[in-house]
Amino acid sequence: MLERLIFFLFALPAVVAGVAILLSTNIVRMAFWLITMLIAVAGLYFLMGAYFLGMIQILVYVGGVAVLLVFGVMLTSRQMAAKLRPGRIESLWLAGVSAVLLLGLVLSVVHAHWEQGPAVAASSPADIGHSLMGDFLGPFELASVLLLVAMLGAAYLARPKVPAQSPQGGRGTTL
């Protein structure tokens, strides 16, 4: 009973955040609602006994990705509120397609018979470490290469332009 209560305590903010982003036209508020959803999902991880994953969710997502997104919002801030709200006919289409998709997903989830075993006890970080270094060694190494490639790629894309390439002279060098 208590578990169900805590579940709804975390599930409600996540859903409210999504609806608020859909209805809002203020990008900074959308970033705030994104952080709300991320913390709510981290709370659900804690509820499911995945403590390490909940910590990583808060550290990497809220501390890294969400701050990066806010940074991007600040760097590219221009009022484009009109473009953030679809027209009337588009909204109708969107609501219809979303409702059909949601209905199909929920019906298939409810009617499927999951082979549920007994609930697994809360896992320690050591268990996840053994899993990473054992069964998932290949994906683990691939993920490290992916992070390196993403870092190099982002640094290359965001590099200051050399003055010879920008005819206006110096506009690109300030970044």
Add this chain to the structure above:
Amino acid sequence: MMSVTPYLILSAILLVLGLAIVISKRNAIVMLIGVEFILNAAALNLVAFSRHGIGGLAGQTAALFVIVIAAAEAVVALAIFLNFYHRIATVDIDQGDQLKG
């Protein structure tokens, strides 16, 4: 002890919300927020299965990889959007039609 179904339903709702955000918003950074919703829905699914004895600890490890890939994706996408912004002074993706044949 809850069953796995409420988590899956919440995950489906988050997925549909994220998809609706990606489709309806014309701002590139807001679309990125929608993608984060979709990725979180997938990770929530994986952890819920792992919790209820389906697949052992593999679900949690896969969710860890989802977080890693989401971080890499956000970094590269933001770098691309900043270049986009410097070129045409907006992040409205409707303006990025220069490759139109």
